[in-house]
Amino acid sequence: MINEPLERLRAAARRTRELALNRARTGLGHQDADDDVGTIGTDGALGFDPFPLLEALHRHGVRAVVIGQVAGIMHGSTALTGDLDLLWDGLPAHAPALAAAFATVDAQLVDEAGNPVPLVPESFLRPKVQFTSPGAGGDCCTPALPWGGLHVGEFLDRAITTADPSGLHVHYAAREDLIRMRRAIGRPKDLRRAAELESDLGQIAMEKRRQT
Numbered sequence: 001m002i003n004e005p006l007e008r009l010r011a012a013a014r015r016t017r018e019l020a021l022n023r024a025r026t027g028l029g030h031q032d033a034d035d036d037v038g039t040i041g042t043d044g045a046l047g048f049d050p051f052p053l054l055e056a057l058h059r060h061g062v063r064a065v066v067i068g069q070v071a072g073i074m075h076g077s078t079a080l081t082g083d084l085d086l087l088w089d090g091l092p093a094h095a096p097a098l099a100a101a102f103a104t105v106d107a108q109l110v111d112e113a114g115n116p117v118p119l120v121p122e123s124f125l126r127p128k129v130q131f132t133s134p135g136a137g138g139d140c141c142t143p144a145l146p147w148g149g150l151h152v153g154e155f156l157d158r159a160i161t162t163a164d165p166s167g168l169h170v171h172y173a174a175r176e177d178l179i180r181m182r183r184a185i186g187r188p189k190d191l192r193r194a195a196e197l198e199s200d201l202g203q204i205a206m207e208k209r210r211q212t
Contacts, residue, residue, distance in 0.1 A: 005074035005162045006170060012073045013048055016080045020045040030083040030137050031114070031130060035187040038069065038081060045082030049135040052105050053084065054170050060101040064088040065159040066172040067181060068138070072193055074162070074172045076200055079193055083138035087173070088124075089156055090142030095121035098140075107133040148184030155181075175200075 019040070028042040039045065050070055057064050068085030069077065088098060099121045102109075109117045110130045117123045127145035131137055143153035155177040163169045173181070175197055182194035 004164070005160075005172065006164045006168070008076065009050070009070060009073050012080055013050060016040065016045050016048045016082060019080065020048070020082075029132065030139075033083075036189055038079070038189045039083040040080045042082050044137050045080075047135065048082050050084040051168075052135045053101070053107070053133060055168055056101040056104045057086075057098075058169050059104075060097045062088065062094065062097050062101050063156075063171055064098065064140070065156055066170060067141075067155075067178065069193065071172040071178050072197060074170075075175050075178065075197060077193060077196055079189075079196070084136040085138045086140045087152060087156065088140070088142060089153070090125060090144055092121070092125060095124045098124050102131060102133070102140075105133045105135065107131045147181060148186075150180055150184050152177075152181070 023046065025043050025046065030039045030042055030044045033039040033042050054066075064086040065088065066074065066084070067087050068083065069079060069081035070084050072079065073081065088094065099119060103119055107119060108131065109119055109123050111117050111126065112128060112130070114130075117126075117129065123129055124140060125142070128139050128141045130139055143151070143156070145152075155173055158174045158177055159171045160174055161169055161171050179194045179197050182190040182197070
């Protein structure tokens, strides 16, 4: 079993690339993902590698929090994904560094209607902007995006930070907050993954009780 969150993510991304290696492109992006299967069935799985963007965010000092299934994988979920979703605070002062990080990985942006938007700081001030890059695509969100009544701005403060020997720091949503987000969205894949995280949470609690 792999215990380190970033090593879990590296292993999962590797499995995703291997699974999609000989698959023909379909033209389906992460916004076209099936509500049950998820983005593993889209073109986002082809060559999926979230690390170039995560490293760019770290180099530019951006505190963007990983959410979605990449965060689930970092918590131990076994379900694979083909996209990287992020949550940041949405403050205008932080937008230039965010835009610079995305520019270094040759990202392209579209709005929620699929219309291209320029890769400039102002574009990231939208509640949600969708991005694609050679390694990973997904959603970059702010707390202004409705989450079924959840105050996700609080999740930023509770996010977990992990690091690897190279010095890369990655922030990801706490397990309990990720479960809340899953439940609020409510798609079949979200409910299934929330149940998986809840099951793991119960096992962790049992293990702690045994140790005490």
